[in-house]
Amino acid sequence: MSAATVAGPPPRLFGASYSVYVRIARLVLAEKGVACEQVPVDVFAPDGPPPDYRQRHPFGRIPAFEHDGFRLYETGAITRYVDEAFAGPALQPAAPRARARMNQLIGIADAYAYPALVWGVYVERVEKPERDMPANEAAIAAALPPARICLAAMAELMGEGPWLAGATLSLADLHLAPMIGYFLKAPEGAAMFAGFPALADWWARLAGRPSLALLAAEE
Template sequence: MSGYTVHTIPGSPFGRAVLIALEEKGAPYRLAAVAPGTLRSPEHTARHPFARVPVLEHDGFRLYETQAILRYLDRVLPVPPLTPADARRAARMDQLMAINDWYLFQGVANVIGFQRVVGPRLLGLTPDETAIAAAMPKAHTVFAELSALLDRQPFFAGEAFTLADVLLAPQLDFLSATPEWAVLTADTPHLCAWLERVRARPSLEATTWERVAARAAAA
């Protein structure tokens, strides 16, 4: 299969998850960078009516929503598999992907990550300490649950790297750049060990913010 194009903002954790999946599959792809201030442009809303990223285009087929894209890629590029064959492990993977979207990102990463990283780095904004403090109770709850679900396993759904790790890795790597990371992981050393383990994968190394930005600039 060929002809993969990923429309995303360099640095987007959701966009990075799609790139990680393509790297894991060894599939060639084209990165189509989207400028942060153009999400509501007619050009982009024609691709994504809700003005978000990423969007995947594949041989005339267009798809948005990160979970849908990841599952599509795992179906059309079945080797190596990123979904467990075991029904319970697959269900745990699905649960963790939902935790990422509804609890880790919403109210945690989209607040702390924006205030500490995106706002200062891209927009020149000063972090809103009140907003960060308000997000911390939910963050502690999310991190405690992620730690409990990971337990002492190598990866979130068991022995194998799955779509749960693909989706969670960019969000947690993003948050690790904030001072809140040390507080949130003080009692979860195995969560930190998991992050170091997945960071060492070629797919993570190839999709850092810096490398994706450089690839976008060279396109």
């Protein structure tokens, strides 16, 4: 699918830099070469997000997005809009089967990888101790088996690659990247990931891209 450049001011992305889903949107914007204003919104602030934020996202989650008066929420809708509305390299395969594979991988990421890799492992093993909170060892132990299933599924669906949905970088790679990046910060995550050589090679290719390097520099 060819992208059509949409006229108007630079888009605005509402959310916090730590958020996996804000990071996904930022990666897609960076890969498309789209300048974007990020407006800080912390949903974990003591009083929650600003009251007027629910006009942008009625469920009070992040990110939300606006471009020339057009508002969106839900990361998948945002990233597909950015890919289709702006010039730059296409991030969705044109072939129906490859596009279906991309969407399948994104679905796996949202439904299974995010709860296990991020909340079950990274938050418990890395983020909580950084905030002087004890890790829930039972939660980590419970998250590791589904995390392994996620990695095995990704490796199988990836096939010969070199990217998750085939020969070219797609939204699937960028959707999973922040989840994998956080998972690898946990010793259990790094050890498990090393057991999937094809994924390790994929991550090395992805982590070397300027878009990923930009996020890494902010950590």
